[in-house]
Amino acid sequence: MNGETNEILLRIEDLARALLRASLANKISEIRADKTLRKIYELTSGSDVKRIARAAGVSTGKVSGIWQGWEDEGLVTRVGKSYRRMVD
Numbered sequence: 001m002n003g004e005t006n007e008i009l010l011r012i013e014d015l016a017r018a019l020l021r022a023s024l025a026n027k028i029s030e031i032r033a034d035k036t037l038r039k040i041y042e043l044t045s046g047s048d049v050k051r052i053a054r055a056a057g058v059s060t061g062k063v064s065g066i067w068q069g070w071e072d073e074g075l076v077t078r079v080g081k082s083y084r085r086m087v088d
Contacts, residue, residue: 021087024075028087031075040066044076045084 021028031037039056040063049067053060067083070076076083 017087020074024073024087027073027075037066041070041075041085044082048082 028041031041036056036058040052040058043052043055044067047055049060049063053063056063067076067078071078071083074086076085
């Protein structure tokens with residue numbers, strides 16, 4: 001791909017993230033208002049389920065269930081055995 005194509009693709013990605021962030025703003029506000037959910041969300045994208053569960057004071061099953069719900073809502077995407085945040 002040439003430089004112009006890359007620039008267009010990056011712009012499309014930026015616009016998609018902005019739209020996603022706007023559509024999820026209320027849900028992200030709810031997550032940030034809850035100490036446990038906020039901790040889980042902050043550690044998603046880089047930590048394994050055991051570490052997140054320990055840090056948040058919940059079971060690994062609880063973290064997995066939360067991730068699955070967030071995946072259904074478009075907040076995270078599955079990457080192998082873990083998840084990655086779609087927006088920060």
